[in-house]
Amino acid sequence: MNNTDLLFYDAYEQFYKMTGESGAFESFCREAFGQDFSQDGFSDIRQIDRILNYIPSGEDVHILDAGCGNGKMLGYLQDKTKAYIHGFDYSENAIKAAKKMFQKRADFRQGLIGEIEYPAEQFDLVVSMDSMYFAPDMEKFVLQIMRWLKMDGVLFVGYQEGDVMPKTETSKTTVLAKALDKCKIRYEVEDITRETYELLKKKREAALLYQKDFEEEGNKEWFDLLMIQTDCVTGTYESFAKDMARYIYIVRKTGD
Numbered sequence: 001m002n003n004t005d006l007l008f009y010d011a012y013e014q015f016y017k018m019t020g021e022s023g024a025f026e027s028f029c030r031e032a033f034g035q036d037f038s039q040d041g042f043s044d045i046r047q048i049d050r051i052l053n054y055i056p057s058g059e060d061v062h063i064l065d066a067g068c069g070n071g072k073m074l075g076y077l078q079d080k081t082k083a084y085i086h087g088f089d090y091s092e093n094a095i096k097a098a099k100k101m102f103q104k105r106a107d108f109r110q111g112l113i114g115e116i117e118y119p120a121e122q123f124d125l126v127v128s129m130d131s132m133y134f135a136p137d138m139e140k141f142v143l144q145i146m147r148w149l150k151m152d153g154v155l156f157v158g159y160q161e162g163d164v165m166p167k168t169e170t171s172k173t174t175v176l177a178k179a180l181d182k183c184k185i186r187y188e189v190e191d192i193t194r195e196t197y198e199l200l201k202k203k204r205e206a207a208l209l210y211q212k213d214f215e216e217e218g219n220k221e222w223f224d225l226l227m228i229q230t231d232c233v234t235g236t237y238e239s240f241a242k243d244m245a246r247y248i249y250i251v252r253k254t255g256d
C-alpha cells in the first residue's frame with residue numbers, strides 16, 4: 001500500500017519535519033506539557049510520570065511505545081529507569097529522528113499499527129498515547145499487544161474521545177473498552193477529563209505565548225492549528241465534557 005493513502009500520513013510527515021526544526025514548537029511543548037516530547041496530543045508530564053509506576057526495576061526491562069512519534073517520551077522513560085526502549089510509528093520522519101537521537105539500548109522501527117509484529121512475551125510494558133485509534137481492528141490489536149507482553153506486564157493507554165474518536169457515554173463504552181470486554185480482558189480506567197480541560201487551556205495559553213516565534217519562523221500554520229485544537233476550551237468545563245473525554249486505561253496480563 002502506498003503510505004500517502006494512509007489516514008493523516010502526510011500531515012504527520014509534515015508535523016515531524018516541523019518538530020525537528022522549530023524552536024517555537026519545542027518551547028511551546030515545554031510550557032504546555034511540562035516537557036518537550038514533540039506532543040501531538042494531550043500527554044503532559046503528569047500523565048507520562050504515571051507510566052513510571054509500571055516499569056519494573058532491573059537490567060532486562062523492555063518497554064514499547066506504539067505510535068512513538070520521534071521517541072522523545074521513550075527517551076525520558078529510559079533516562080528515569082534505564083529500560084531498553086522500543087518504538088514504532090508509521091512516520092518515516094519521526095523514526096529517522098528517533099534513530100538519530102536514541103541509539104543506546106533502543107530499537108525504533110517504521111511500521112503500521114495492526115501490521116508490525118514483535119515476538120511473544122517481549123515487553124514488560126506497552127504504552128500507547130493517543131495512537132490506539134489508528135488500529136484498523138481494535139480487538140486484533142489488543143490481542144496482539146497482550147501476546148507481546150510478558151506475564152504480569154502492563155498495557156498503558158492514553159485515550160481521547162472527541163478528537164479522532166467520537167465521544168461515547170462513559171469510559172466503559174469506548175471502542176477500546178468494548179474491544180477489551182469482547183476479548184474478556186479486565187482493565188482499570190481513570191477518567192482524566194477535568195485534568196485534560198485544564199491542560200488544553202494551558203496549551204492554548206502556551207501557543208499564544210509563542211505566537212510571535214511561530215510567525216517569525218514561518219510556522220504560523222502550526223500556531224493556527226493549535227488555536228483550532230484548543231477552541232473547545234474557550235467555553236465552560238460542562239460544555240467541553242459534553243463532546244470530549246480522556247481516559248487512562250491500565251491492562252495487566254494475568255494468567256487467567
Ligand SMILES: C[S@@+](CC[C@H](N)C(=O)[O-])C[C@H]1O[C@@H](n2cnc3c(N)ncnc32)[C@H](O)[C@@H]1O
Nearest residue numbers: 012039040067069089090091112113129130134
Ligand atoms: C496523536 S499522535 C500521538 C503521538 C505521541 N504518542 C504523542 O503522545 O504525542 C499519533 C501517532 O500515531 C502515528 N500513527 C498514526 N497512524 C498510524 C498507523 N496506522 N500506524 C502507525 N503509526 C500511526 C502518528 O505518526 C503519530 O506519531
